Amino acid sequence: MKAIDHDRLDNVVLAARKSAEARAAGYRERALKIYPWICGRCAREFTLANVRELTVHHRDHNHDNNPPDGSNWELLCVYCHDNEHQKQIEADRGYTEDGTARRGGATHNPFAALQGLLKDKS
Ligand SMILES: [Zn+2]
Numbered sequence: 001m002k003a004i005d006h007d008r009l010d011n012v013v014l015a016a017r018k019s020a021e022a023r024a025a026g027y028r029e030r031a032l033k034i035y036p037w038i039c040g041r042c043a044r045e046f047t048l049a050n051v052r053e054l055t056v057h058h059r060d061h062n063h064d065n066n067p068p069d070g071s072n073w074e075l076l077c078v079y080c081h082d083n084e085h086q087k088q089i090e091a092d093r094g095y096t097e098d099g100t101a102r103r104g105g106a107t108h109n110p111f112a113a114l115q116g117l118l119k120d121k122s
């Protein structure tokens with residue numbers, strides 16, 4: 001049996017990590033190339049002078065989901081971006097957008113799908 005080549009494995013891991021970092025650093029530039037420099041919420045326009053206040057929001061909140069067509073990105077100014085995530089936090093706590101509590105309280109149950117799967121199996 002051949003011994004595992006640990007040096008080679010380390011290199012593979014290192015290369016994967018490096019390319020993941022490069023991807024993360026690259027999506028903002030790519031988003032700025034695809035989309036006009038306008039905030040998707042308040043429609044504020046940006047120029048080279050202030051474009052660093054324009055940020056890339058991930059529509060599904062998954063920063064690792066960066067399709068090349070930019071469909072998961074939205075350009076938002078820092079204020080609207082903050083706002084967007086604040087809304088998400090409140091939604092997670094069981095509040096709707098107008099601040100009222102959702103009927104029936106928390107509906108999010110990560111185990112519901114799992115229970116369904118188990119039921120199907122038996
Ligand atoms: Zn804005």
Ligand SMILES: [Zn+2]
Pocket residue numbers: 056057058081084085
């Ligand atoms: Zn975001």
